[in-house]
Amino acid sequence: MNNANKDILIRAALNRLSARLGEKLINTAEELTLIAKDAPNQFKKEWGVLKEEIYEEAQRIEEEENQENSNQTSSENQSHLKRSLEKIARIRQKVADLNQQFDLIN
Numbered sequence: 001m002n003n004a005n006k007d008i009l010i011r012a013a014l015n016r017l018s019a020r021l022g023e024k025l026i027n028t029a030e031e032l033t034l035i036a037k038d039a040p041n042q043f044k045k046e047w048g049v050l051k052e053e054i055y056e057e058a059q060r061i062e063e064e065e066n067q068e069n070s071n072q073t074s075s076e077n078q079s080h081l082k083r084s085l086e087k088i089a090r091i092r093q094k095v096a097d098l099n100q101q102f103d104l105i106n
Helices: 003-071 075-105
Strands: none
Touching: 003 075
């Protein structure tokens, strides 16, 4: 094989590689665009699910604390219950604040 044929073969290989890479980049860019368009909706959905889980967990803890409190009425348990309920209230407030901030962004 002479030098001219080798040069042509190398240029042909480079041309084909460039074409394939270009196609892959275009496809990847299109996929990223679709993901970026869907991201806010997906985030909002996931945030809603997380909020519900937090509220449900807070409710479960509150009910558990109330049950324990009804079984034992010592002042120590009262204090523990009060601290737990205050924590739950702070968590709920933080979730509400984050939700408000998220709504302002969207």
